[in-house]
Amino acid sequence: xxxxxxxxxxxxxxxxxxxxxxxxxxxxxxxxxxxxxxxxxxxxxxxxxxxxxxxxxxxxxxxxxxxxxxxxxxxxxxxxxxxxxxxxxxxxxxxxxxxxxxxxxxxxxxxxxxxxxxxxxxxxxxxxxxxxxxxxxxxxxxxxxxxxxxxxxxxxxxxxxxxxxxxxxxxxxxxxxxxxxxxxxxxxxxxxxxxxxxxxxxxxxxxxxxxxxxxxxxxxxxxxxxxxxxxxxxxxxxxxxxxxxxxxxxxxxxxxxxxxxxxxxxxxxxxxxxxxxxxxxxxxxxxxxxxxxxxxxxxxxxxxxxxxxxxxxxxxxxxxxxxxxxxxxxxxxxxxxxxxxxxxxxxxxxxxxxxxxxxxxxxxxxxxxxxxxxxxxxxxxxxxxxxxxxxxxxxxxxxxxxxxxxxxxxxxxxxxxxxxxxxxxxxxx
Amino acid sequence: xxxxxxxxxxxxxxxxxxxxxxxxxxxxxxxxxxxxxxxxxxxxxxxxxxxxxxxxxxxxxxxxxxxxxxxxxxxxxxxxxxxxxxxxxxxxxxxxxxxxxxxxxxxxxxxxxxxxxxxxxxxxxxxxxxxxxxxxxxxxxxxxxxxxxxxxxxxxxxxxxxxxxxxxxxxxxxxxxxxxxxxxxxxxxxxxxxxxxxxxxxxxxxxxxxxxxxxxxxxxxxxxxxxxxxxxxxxxxxxxxxxxxxxxxxxxxxxxxxxxxxxxxxxxxxxxxxxxxxxxxxxxxxxxxxxxxxxxxxxxxxxxxxxxxxxxxxxxxxxxxxxxxxxxxxxxxxxxxxxxxxxxxxxxxxxxxxxxxxxxxxxxxxxxxxxxxxxxxxxxxxxxxxxxxxxxxxxxxxxxxxxxxxxxxx
Numbered sequence: 075x076x077x078x079x080x081x082x083x084x085x086x087x088x089x090x091x092x093x094x095x096x097x098x099x100x101x102x103x104x105x106x107x108x109x110x111x112x113x114x115x116x117x118x119x120x121x122x123x124x125x126x127x128x129x130x131x132x133x134x135x136x137x138x139x140x141x142x143x144x145x146x147x148x149x150x151x152x153x154x155x156x157x158x159x160x161x162x163x164x165x166x167x168x169x170x171x172x173x174x175x176x177x178x179x180x181x182x183x184x185x186x187x188x189x190x191x192x193x194x195x196x197x198x199x200x201x202x203x204x205x206x207x208x209x210x211x212x213x214x215x216x217x218x219x220x221x222x223x224x225x226x227x228x229x230x231x232x233x234x235x236x237x238x239x240x241x242x243x244x245x246x247x248x249x250x251x252x253x254x255x256x257x258x259x260x261x262x263x264x265x266x267x268x269x270x271x272x273x274x275x276x277x278x279x280x281x282x283x284x285x286x287x288x289x290x291x292x293x294x295x296x297x298x299x300x301x302x303x304x305x306x307x308x309x310x311x312x313x314x315x316x317x318x319x320x321x322x323x324x325x326x327x328x329x330x331x332x333x334x335x336x337x338x339x340x341x342x343x344x345x346x347x348x349x350x351x352x353x354x355x356x357x358x359x360x361x362x363x364x365x366x367x368x369x370x371x372x373x374x375x376x377x378x379x380x381x382x383x384x385x386x387x388x389x390x391x392x393x394x395x396x397x398x399x400x401x402x403x404x405x406x407x408x409x410x411x412x413x414x415x416x417x418x419x420x421x422x423x424x425x426x427x428x429x430x431x432x433x434x435x436x437x438x439x440x441x442x443x444x445x446x447x448x449x450x451x452x453x454x455x456x457x458x459x460x461x462x463x464x465x466x467x468x469x470x471x472x473x474x475x476x477x478x479x480x481x482x483x484x485x486x487x488x489x490x491x492x493x494x495x496x497x498x499x500x501x502x503x
Numbered sequence: 504x505x506x507x508x509x510x511x512x513x514x515x516x517x518x519x520x521x522x523x524x525x526x527x528x529x530x531x532x533x534x535x536x537x538x539x540x541x542x543x544x545x546x547x548x549x550x551x552x553x554x555x556x557x558x559x560x561x562x563x564x565x566x567x568x569x570x571x572x573x574x575x576x577x578x579x580x581x582x583x584x585x586x587x588x589x590x591x592x593x594x595x596x597x598x599x600x601x602x603x604x605x606x607x608x609x610x611x612x613x614x615x616x617x618x619x620x621x622x623x624x625x626x627x628x629x630x631x632x633x634x635x636x637x638x639x640x641x642x643x644x645x646x647x648x649x650x651x652x653x654x655x656x657x658x659x660x661x662x663x664x665x666x667x668x669x670x671x672x673x674x675x676x677x678x679x680x681x682x683x684x685x686x687x688x689x690x691x692x693x694x695x696x697x698x699x700x701x702x703x704x705x706x707x708x709x710x711x712x713x714x715x716x717x718x719x720x721x722x723x724x725x726x727x728x729x730x731x732x733x734x735x736x737x738x739x740x741x742x743x744x745x746x747x748x749x750x751x752x753x754x755x756x757x758x759x760x761x762x763x764x765x766x767x768x769x770x771x772x773x774x775x776x777x778x779x780x781x782x783x784x785x786x787x788x789x790x791x792x793x794x795x796x797x798x799x800x801x802x803x804x805x806x807x808x809x810x811x812x813x814x815x816x817x818x819x820x821x822x823x824x825x826x827x828x829x830x831x832x833x834x835x836x837x838x839x840x841x842x843x844x845x846x847x848x849x850x851x852x853x854x855x856x857x858x859x860x861x862x863x864x865x866x867x868x869x870x871x872x873x874x875x876x877x878x879x880x881x882x883x884x885x886x887x888x889x890x891x892x893x894x895x896x897x898x899x900x901x902x903x904x905x906x907x908x909x910x911x912x913x
Contacts, residue, residue, distance in 0.1 A: 101698040127698040128710045134702070220696070247687075247696060394532030394539075492543050495518045497536050502527040 079182075079241055083107045083145075083152040085159055085169055087138070088115030090122065091186055092158030095212045097123025099156075100135040102245055107148040108138045116140065126217040141172075149176035154238075156210065157185045161312060166195060174203045182234055184210040188262050189316040192227045192255045204229035210238060211259055212248075213449040221449030222248035223259045249448040251441050253433055257320035258313060260432040261445040264425050265452070266313045271328045271420060272298045273335055275413060281354045281365040286379045287413050290501040291388045291399070293453030293461070301450075303345035303353035311339055323431075324478060325424055334368040341371075381410045392502035399500070400461040404471070418458060419475040422468055425455035426480035439488050453499035459489035460496075509605045509758045510741035511876045511911065514618075514733025514869075515541035519693040519861035523728040524625035530566045531574035534621050537730035538578050541617075546748060547734050549581040553613040556604045557589040558597025558620040559865035564635040565626050575619065586613075591865075593639035594814060595900030596620065597731070598868030598907035602763055604735045614740040620869030621730040632726055636864070639901045641769045651715050654723060656770050656902045657815035658716030663774050663783055664820065668832030672717055675816035676704035677838050679721045679858055682813060685845055686855025688885035693725050693861030722816040724856075729863035731870045753913065756879045759893070760798025760910040762790035770902040781831050787899065788825045790906035794895065798910040803827045803849060806910070807891040808878055810871040812899045813856040822897055823851070845886065853878070853886040868898035868907065875911035 084096035087108035100106045100123060108116040108123075116138035124130055139148070149155060155173055159165055166185065173183060179202045185195060188211040196207040208226045213219035222242050226235045235252070242248040253259040258266060276284045276299065285297035294301075302310050314331050321329075338344075338353070343366065345353030355363045356373050364373040383406035390399035403414055425442045433441035443454025453461070459468040465486050472479050517537050523530075534557075541547070555575045563569045572587030592599040597620030604616040624632060629651075636653050637646025646652035664670040683699035686692035703711060704721040711720050736744060738752070745752045766773050766786035773784060782788040795802065803809070803826045811826070813819035823834035828842055828849055837843050843851040854860045854874045857867060875894040877883040883891075893912035899905060 124710070129698055129700075129703045129706070130708050130710055131700060131702045131706055132698065217696075388527075392527060392529050392532065394528065394535035494515075494540050494543075495521075497528075497532070498518065498521050498526070501525070 079104065079153040079245070081105045081152045082154045082156060083109060083148040084119075085109055085155065085157040085173075087119040087158070088112070089119070089158060091212060091214050091216070093119030093122040094126050094214070094216045095156065095158060095186065096136070097126045097132065098216050098246055100132040101127050104135065106136050107144065107152070108136055109141055109144055109148060111140060113138060113140045126215065141169075145172060146176045149173055149181075150178065152177070152181055154182045154184070157183065161187060161189060163190055163194060166190070167198070170196065170199055170203070174199045177203070181206065182238060183207045184238065186210065186212055188223060188259045189257055189313055191257070191320065192225060196227065196229070205231045206234050208235060208238065210242065213261070219449055219451070220247065220249045221251060221261060221445050222246075223251045223253045223261065223445060225253045225255050225259060227255055249444050251433065251445045252437075253441070254431065256432055257316050260428070260442050261449040262313055263317060263321065263428065263432055264421070264442065264446065265450055266310070266317060267325060267328055267424060268417060268421055269298055269302055269310065270314055270330050272417065273302070274328075274330050274332050277332055277334065277368045279413065280367065282376055283379050284413075287381070287384065287410055288417050289384075290503040291384070291391055292403075292414065292418065293458055293499050295451035295499070295501060299354040303355055305345065306347050307335060307339050307344045307353055311335070324427065325420070328420070332368065334366075334371060337371055338366065383411060388502045391500050394497060396497055396500055397461055397463070401463070404462060404467070415471060416475055418462075419471045419477055422455050422458055422483065423472050423477040423480060426483040426486070427478070429480070429482050438482065439486060443488070447499070451499070453496070456486065456489040457493055457496050457499065459483070459486065460491075460493060465489055506609045507611075508738050509608050510736045510738065511756045511758065511872065512547060512615075512734040512736055512741065512744055513541075513545040513876055513880070514731060514873045515544050516691050516731045516870055516873055517729050518691050519725075519727050519729045519863065520695065521728060522625050523623050530562055530568055530571070530621060530623045531577070533623055533728065533730045534571070534574060534619055534732070535578055537619065537621070537732040538575070538617070541732040541734070545734055547615070547744075549579040551615045551740075552582070552585070552617045552734070553615055554604075554607065555585060555587040555617040555619060556600040557587065558600035558618070558869060559589055560591060560593055560596050560622055561635050561638065561864070562621075562623070564638070565632075566623055571621065575617070592905045593900030594812065594862070594864045595868055595898045595905040595907050596865040598871075598896070598898035598909065599905065601735070601868060601872060601909065602761065602907065605758060605761070608735060608737045611737070614737040616735045617732060618735055618869055619730065619732045620863070620866030622863035622865040623728045624726050624863060625728050629726070644769060654715040654718040654815065657817045658718040659770060660783070660815075660821060660902070661717050661817040664817070664832065667783065670820070671835065673705060674835045674838045675717075675722055675820060676701055678813065678816040678819050679704040681844055682819075682852055682856045682859035685853050685886055686859025688845070688853075689855050689860055690884065692855040692859055693727050694855065694859050718815055718817070724814045724858050724862035727861035727863040729861060729866050729870070731866050731873050733869060733873050733876065754880070756876050756911050756913055758909055759912045760794040760796070760800070762793030762797070762906070762908040764790045764793070764906045766904050766906065768901060768904050773902065782825055783831070784821060784825065784903045787821070787897075787903045787906045790908040791826055791895075791897065794908035794910050798893075798912070800893070800910070803895075806849060806893050806895050808850045808853055808888045808894045809897070810854060810874050810894065811851055811856065811897045812867070813852060813858050814862060814899070816858070818899065818903070819851065819856065821903070826895070826897070845888070850888055853883065853888055855886075868896070871896035871898055872909060872911065875909070879911055879913050
């Protein structure tokens, strides 16, 4: 295993995650090669990294190049090769074959993937490659989202895992979450199940209403369908399909991709990346938004929903009265309240249910709390339990939704801790 | 004259990286969060609190809200009828609130006072915010029609140093670099996850533009939303508090000394007055030496750290010689010799200061006081100065118009 990481190669440095993760390395004084298919692409990556750092001087730590002319030279010197290319196993494996020829025998190789089967990726590679291969799943954009899920495969040397976790935490200031090699790891597994359910509920209730009901006031900085516009609906589809194929649990039936979402993708309404076509939201020249109507496939004007309990909870949050706001949500009745209760309960039930499957059981809920907070800017599940008034109230909520109560929730003590600074997850919007 | 002592029982600082305006929170939510968390950190009970003093600069401008003391009464049923007072003195607002609270404790009027510093600033655009801040100077003469009056005025402070003693901007860059580096150790600092390096601070390009004169972006403190709530107490209250907390009175920090001066508000008057003086800002120097005298110390070398008012790198440059780390005009020596670094002989701003930790204007004095408390109680975490027993704070308002120096120790 490498003794110290001083030089890193980014493969796929023209893309968003490659350039920005590479930028984080360069910001921390690490000599970083930005490699992609073309020099021009890598240089574009450099500009993105500078914009993230808000500094030109990080260029002093970055060498841009293309695979053909620089892969060998870079891999021969690098202590860590971080692969950030497209989520396509063939593309990745073709690149790994070349890397394996050039790399130092003790260098670490990692992928940012969270959705491909980690066990498959290094197959056919040298014993040294496999021993030093793992996933380092940075969240996007890494300048703001500090989560980094770390996962090995069956051949990964535990010392490599330990070393890279320590390096990412101490040198790169990441919130490191050790996870198990299951599709979507912890963060995407939980979040995308909720996204899937919300896209399904939007068939009946509409896009605007769903983002209003499950808006930031429920414990997230961005409403869920707006988040999917940011992620890109094509990426959403790929993650849902991966979870459908590779995970099996009691909530599997919620992993749906409604027909209107498929149609949106087919028609190029992918979200922010197709700004003129829109996604769930479409921004008009006036700055106002119109919303995708799942029933007609057309964009419809905003109707600005107004639901009494939502408005009351937001006003309480506006004044910093967070737990009172949650009491308001819990006390509310009616179809809108039922939707909010279902989503909150599903989030809590699913997160507690997956302890031990996606994260180490010894970490309890805290590993999942950390990835949801630092990867998605969502209140962690245990914080929501605290906001609801404690585990007994949370258990009641789950039972009212006919959800199985995970035994760990019934004995959870994390939710009893006073959490400083928790208000940051609850904007009054 | 020997006054009764004022003790500090601890408190809480909000996370200065948060954007409360974007969270759509009322300024009272900011105060409430600091207050509620401070009860947890100190174990002070609402019934203990006999009065509240609020330091705030310009909520009327930023939030269209005055009368902030009244909001404190809503935070607990025990507070109905509680005497509350809001004090304003530009960036020194919460240091002035501290002095007022001390006076009430020393006069025997109240024995436990909540001290809140608060500012919510991200409601305003940069230009509008710059204009609001301009009211801390002589607005008609120094700010009206000037886009960013304070960078201009503190750039002039650098120019005065340059003309009297010579000033190399590389030393200002190093001040910025040190403050950002310290902020990375502070979990409540606004810039804790931002990139900074000495080379970046020296650079002058699209990401580090000149704001006014010699002041670049990296020379400036931050626009910050934040609040701090801490508790000041009389000796008898502190003794009771120590007993119920399982500690001793000697382990509770005391405000050992204070200095408070007000200079002429107009910057040009200040520097004209000091033309033949030993110090560029003699009234700032006097606040420091008054505090030394009241604390019974001879000079800065009896301090273990300083939390100073680095609203710009030039104001920290000024603080270095005004605290006496060097002879007047030779602050560069302390920078070059590493004296002010976190492991130096006399660290300045281990918290990151206003540049690194952030500068919610009306909360800064209270934040400095809380950081002094943390240092002397060995609770500053990763930015702890080893064996710190006495720490000074300097909070200035306007262009060093209001000057408050406090010395906190065990």
